[in-house]
Amino acid sequence: MKKLIVYDLDGTLAESKAPVDPDMATLLHDLLDVVKVAVISGGDWPQFEKQLLTHLPHDERLKGLSILPTSGTKFYGFAGTWKKLYSEDFTADERNKIINALKTAQAASGFTIQKVWGDVIEDRGSQITFSALGQQAPLEEKVKWDADFAKRKKMKAILDPLIPEFSVQMGGATSIDVTKHGIDKAYGIRKLRDQLAIPLKEMIYIGDALFAGGNDYPVEEAGVVSIPVRGPNETKPVTEAIIACLDPASSARAWKLA
Numbered sequence: 485m486k487k488l489i490v491y492d493l494d495g496t497l498a499e500s501k502a503p504v505d506p507d508m509a510t511l512l513h514d515l516l517d518v519v520k521v522a523v524i525s526g527g528d529w530p531q532f533e534k535q536l537l538t539h540l541p542h543d544e545r546l547k548g549l550s551i552l553p554t555s556g557t558k559f560y561g562f563a564g565t566w567k568k569l570y571s572e573d574f575t576a577d578e579r580n581k582i583i584n585a586l587k588t589a590q591a592a593s594g595f596t597i598q599k600v601w602g603d604v605i606e607d608r609g610s611q612i613t614f615s616a617l618g619q620q621a622p623l624e625e626k627v628k629w630d631a632d633f634a635k636r637k638k639m640k641a642i643l644d645p646l647i648p649e650f651s652v653q654m655g656g657a658t659s660i661d662v663t664k665h666g667i668d669k670a671y672g673i674r675k676l677r678d679q680l681a682i683p684l685k686e687m688i689y690i691g692d693a694l695f696a697g698g699n700d701y702p703v704e705e706a707g708v709v710s711i712p713v714r715g716p717n718e719t720k721p722v723t724e725a726i727i728a729c730l731d732p733a734s735s736a737r738a739w740k741l742a
């Protein structure tokens with residue numbers, strides 16, 4: 485019997501950076517009636533509030549929902565309000581070293597940026613993200629900036645020897661994420677196992693990047709039963725099926741309807 489259903493956020497529960505739609509919110513609320521649920525993303529807490537939490541009914545069922553921003557280096561649970569259980573933040577020295585290295589690498593890479601939209605360097609506590617055109621850059625500008633990853637590969641080659649004690653990863657369309665080594669979604673999954681005392685074999689994971697090299701792939705490699713989806717419209721029937729399997733009343737209803 486599965487005890488925990490874990491979702492990726494962007495491209496799985498919602499389109500990238502967009503809110504969940506009303507059908508998805510209703511399905512998650514139904515699912516929370518029969519099983520515990522968790523959501524893991526590389527994004528930070530405000531992104532979860534915007535895309536997911538403000539769209540869910542605010543009731544007792546939220547006690548069954550765990551939120552893991554920045555791949556599980558932060559962990560939030562619900563007890564009347566949302567509470568941060570922990571956050572594995574960089575120290576001030578670590579943060580300064582990373583930010584200086586990013587600035588050095590950008591200057592040394594030799595590309596010029598004409599215009600930025602919002603902050604270029606964002607401190608997410610346990611992850612520092614460089615977004616070449618700024619956090620609020622329009623998607624059409626972002627996709628053409630470094631489609632072949634050439635600019636970021638150059639920056640990464642400069643960054644790696646400057647900050648070898650940290651992991652430098654290219655993400656999104658224009659961004660570079662700096663974290664401690666070994667932080668990926670499998671890390672978040674092990675945090676869920678430890679915090680909720682639920683073994684990996686009693687979890688199901690649903691994500692849109694479960695292919696080799698995708699950011700959901702480490703979860704499958706860690707041994708969690710994983711269901712690949714190509715977007716929210718595939719996540720919905722998968723979730724309906726899980727509800728029908730786990731909830732005897734719901735499957736009885738479905739049976740009668742059939």
Ligand SMILES: [Mg+2]
Pocket residue numbers: 492493494495496691692693
């Ligand atoms: Mg995704």
